[in-house]
Amino acid sequence: MLNFELDQEQKMLTDAIGRLANERMRKVSRDADEEGHIPPEVAQAGWDLGLLPTGIPEAYGGFGEYSVTTNVLAIEELAFGDLAIAAHILSPNNVAIPLLLCGTEAQKEAHLPLFCEGTMPHVTAAMQEPGLQYDARNLKTTAVLADNQYTLNGKKSLVPLADTAETFLIYANEDGRTQAFFVPADAAGLTVGEREKLMGLKALPTFTLTLDNVQVPVVNRLGGDAGIDIGLILNHSRVALGAAAVGLARAGFEYARDYAKQRIQFGEPIAHRQSIAFMLAEMAIDIDGARMMVWEATWLLDQGKDATKETAVMKHFADDMAVRVADQALQILGGYGYIREYPVELWLRNARGFVQWDGLVIV
Amino acid sequence: MISFEIPEKIKNQLTMTEMVAKQVMRPYSRHYDEHEHDRPKEFIEMMWPIMKQQNKAQVDRWKANGSASKKEGPNTAILGLILNIEMLSYGDAGQYLCIPTGGLGGAAVEAVGTTEQKIRFMSRFAEGDKPAWGAMAITEPDAGSDNSSMRTTAVLDAETNEWILNGEKIFITSGALALQESNDFCVVWATVDPAAGRKGIKSFVVEANTPGVSVSPGLDKLGIRASDTVVLSFQDARIPYDNLLGSAEVKEADTSKGFQGAMKTFDASRPAVAASAVGIARAALEFTKETLAAEGIAVDYTKPRHQLTAVERDLLEMEALWKTAWLLTLKATEAIMHGRGNRLEASMAKAHAGTAVTRITQKAVELLGPLGYSRETLAEKWMRDAKINDIYEGTRQINLLIVARAILGYSRRELK
The missing domain is CATH 1.10.540.10 (Acyl-CoA dehydrogenase/oxidase, N-terminal domain)
Incomplete structure (x- = not known):
């Protein structure tokens, strides 16, 4: 019901x-x-x-x-x-x-x-790739099977906490299908690059990864003979990203709402003006709409149903929504929104990333 | 527990409604658009027995319990109503508005009337061979969104114990159907004390054939042309004292309960308008996608964003607008179902859906090119039909104002 x-x-x-x-x-x-x-x-x-x-x-x-x-x-x-x-x-x-x-x-x-366990395990995943044409269903990183060994070649980006990882789950293209492989950090040919310099998410260490003829035993392929269902993994990733976009947008909305109620100009709070109040109303509608789309998709996924279409439409909306709401929040703060003493510019920088992120639970 | 599940019983009902939408409404869509003041008799005749049966169950409950009984568990009737409105509007939004039932007038009777009044006024929608309509009159030439400044007056004639109504009401949906083409009623909002503002506003049931009530010819509109829209004028129209809706409490001059009753009907009618908007949006979106797909243009939902074509992006955008509008409508409905207040959710859904359907249908006409602009297909009609949803039951702006006040915790005075 x-x-x-x-x-x-x-x-x-x-x-x-x-x-x-x-x-x-x-x-x-x-x-x-x-x-x-x-x-x-x-x-x-x-x-x-x-x-x-x-x-x-x-x-x-x-x-x-x-x-x-x-x-x-x-x-x-x-x-x-x-x-x-x-x-x-x-x-x-x-x-x-x-x-x-x-x-x-x-x-x-x-x-x-x-x-x-009580401490966070030192594992991380590498799916995204540098370059303009990143497509999780058609990766440029390759995995080639010969003599019960996979050979991985390619470049990865946006790998969180790669510097301290002991094990990586690395996604690669095997005969046109995306598969994932467990690779120990000390595998020959696996190099963790410099820490990435990003517009947002600056607190999170992310890295590029280079794979140069990395040898991986066949048993390390996730899902064994069946391999993985990349569509399913992407759908789960997208609802997580969508929910994160909603959380971030809500942070901006609530901050701007509270600010507008206490910021006095022309003798009264700026929230008394429709130009400000209507922006807040539109932000609230945007956020609720995105959240409902996330929930509808998770409700389907929890029943084991396909949600490829739902997550695609949802992500398309949520990615833009996050930027729109963060930008409106900043606008409501005016000059203060632009100052790093206030958190809103940080949210706008973080929000701008969603459209680039696809295929990992958060980044 | 978060769930989007629709009960089986309602799903079955919707299968029936879908048949009506596709087989009884759509084939006549263009005809009633081009013959504005004709009545969609096929649809009306089809729906009357169904509406009668539904209304009878409600009237029987009032008769049995002496009051509107509260069933245990969630109120699934409202969910069924909203889903059916979406489906009927997917068929044809103009014809849907001609549905023979109490409509907004009936909703006002249900929201404000006493049990005796509910039985007295609503029984006609539950019996008889001829279809019946209820209408509601609140808007005036100089009182639109600001309906508390209405000028239609109701003065009590103590000698005859009758109310005397004077004034003019505009944009009355199904006004001619209720008062001229059947023997039914219109609920009229009027003030018993113009100096008292909201507190003076009460609602009155005006029956057909009441002397002093005149019904204008149907108004000519941009869209929803199958829907009957008239102006009502009252010149010393006398109605019985007991046609004042409400308990003794509402009758007191110093309470604003009467006006609140008017506002309360919006809590259910706004999700209904949102649902209607969503139905039109779905029709336009479906037609656009099918037509483009026939030309080999279809959205690939697995493509990353940067590989999408401009048309694919437009279609995704339309789909997202439609989906968010629908889910917000369900959210406003879910609150009613579980007995929670929904003023905020209802306005969010209405504000968003009205604009969403406007944008979706305008985009559909654009994407379909010459076919979209042609009166050979229904795309341009849906675009004209859609726009009303951005206006009636509170314009987008009025609904944004309600949303803004709610999220800011502001009164009417703080946020004008």
């Missing part, structure tokens, strides 16, 4: 993350962006929420079932706090969720318990 209210557990979860967002993430957000460094204790506090273990079955060391809907509710709250810190906290999802969706029994048994 049609229902848009969170259940009790989801409410408790989003409340807890909301507190973390307001009390911890927001407080360090600006310095983290300026210094390019996320305080480890804040990332750890995020990890301590235990989001991933609640989505991993007991048999693999967790204590629940993966609910896409609950996951995106959590992601919206985290992104409301700070997108870069959220991406850091969620970076293990980039490996754990594809593993849950497409892994063989043996791969799940071997790797999933890693995600149920």
Whole structure:
């Protein structure tokens, strides 16, 4: 039956993350962006929420079932706090969720318990590629099978936390299909490049990766003989990105709303003017519309149904919505919006990235 | 628990409605657009037995309980209504508005009337061989969005215990159907005390054939031409005292409950308008996609954004507007279903859907080229039909104002 209210557990979860967002993430957000460094204790506090273990079955060391809907509710709250810190906290999802969706029994048994421990595992995923023509369904990085060994060649970008990763999940094109491979960090031919210099997400260390004839045993291919369903992984990635866009936009909206109510010009709050108030109303409608599209897609995914069309339309809308709302928020703050003392310009820089990001849980 | 599931019973109902939309409405869409003041008799005759049966269930409940009984669990009737409106408007928005039932007048009776009044006025929509219509009159030539400044007056004649109505009401949907072409009624909002502002505004049931009530010829409109729209004039029109809608409380001059009743009908009628907008949008989008696909132009949902053509982007944009409009409509409906207030959600849905359908249908005409501009297809008609949704039941601007006040926690005085 049609229902848009969170259940009790989801409410408790989003409340807890909301507190973390307001009390911890927001407080360090600006310095983290300026210094390019996320305080480890804040990332750890995020990890301590235990989001991933609640989505991993007991048999693999967790204590629940993966609910896409609950996951995106959590992601919206985290992104409301700070997108870069959220991406850091969620970076293990980039490996754990594809593993849950497409892994063989043996791969799940071997790797999933890693995600149920007290410290964040040193794993990350590499899907995106540099260059204008990035297409997750038609990657330029190649995987060629010969003598029970894959040989990987190519370049990756936007790989979060690659400098400290011990294991990578690397996506590559095998005979026209996208597949994913577990590769240890010390594999010969795998080089982590310089830290990337980005417009936003500056607190999150991301790197390029070069693969030069990297040898990978055949058993390391995710999903074994069946391989992966790249469409399915992308759909799960897109709802996560959509939820993050909603969380970020809501941060901008709420900040601008509160500012407009206390900023006095011409003897009264600027929110008394329709030109400001209507911008806020449009922002609220935009955000709600995007959130409903995310939820509709996760509702389908939770039932094991295809949501390729829904996630495509949703992402198209949410990517633009995030920029539009962040920009309007900045506009409402006027000159102050442009000053780095206020958080709004940071949100606009972060929002601009969504359209470029496709295929990882957050970045 | 978040769910978008539609109950099986409603889905089955919609299958029927879809048949009506495609087989009874669409084939006559162009005819009634070009013969503005004809009535869509095929649709009316088809719908009357169905509406009668639905209304009978409601009237029987009032009769049985002496009050509008609250069923246990979520109110699925409102969900069924909204989904059916979407589907009928997908068929033809103008014909949909001719549906023989209580309409906005009936909604006002239900929102403000006593149980005795509900049974007295609403029974006609539940029985009889001839279709019945209810209408509602609130807008005046000089009182549109600012309807609290209406000037139509109701003065009590103590000797005869009758109300005497004087004034003019415009843009009355189904006004001629209710008062001229059947024996039904129009709910008229009027002030018993012009100095009292909102508090003086009450609603009155004016029956057909009341002396002093005149109905203008149908207005000529841009779209929804199948829909009957008239002006009503009242010149010393006398109506019985008990046709004042509401309990004793509403009758008191110093309460604004009467006006609030008018506003309350909008909480359900705005999602209904949004649903109608979405139905037109779906028709236009579907036709555009099918026509382009026949020429080999179709959206590939797996392509990354930077590889999309301009037309694919336009189509995705239209689809996103349509989808967000529909989901916001469902959100406003879901709140009613579960007994929560929906003033904010209703205005969000209405503001967004009205503009969304306007943009979608205009884009459809553009993408279809000469075919879109031609009266040989329905695209240009849908574009004309669509625009009303950006206007009636509160313009986009009025609805944005309501949204803005709600999110800012402002009163009418703080945000004008």
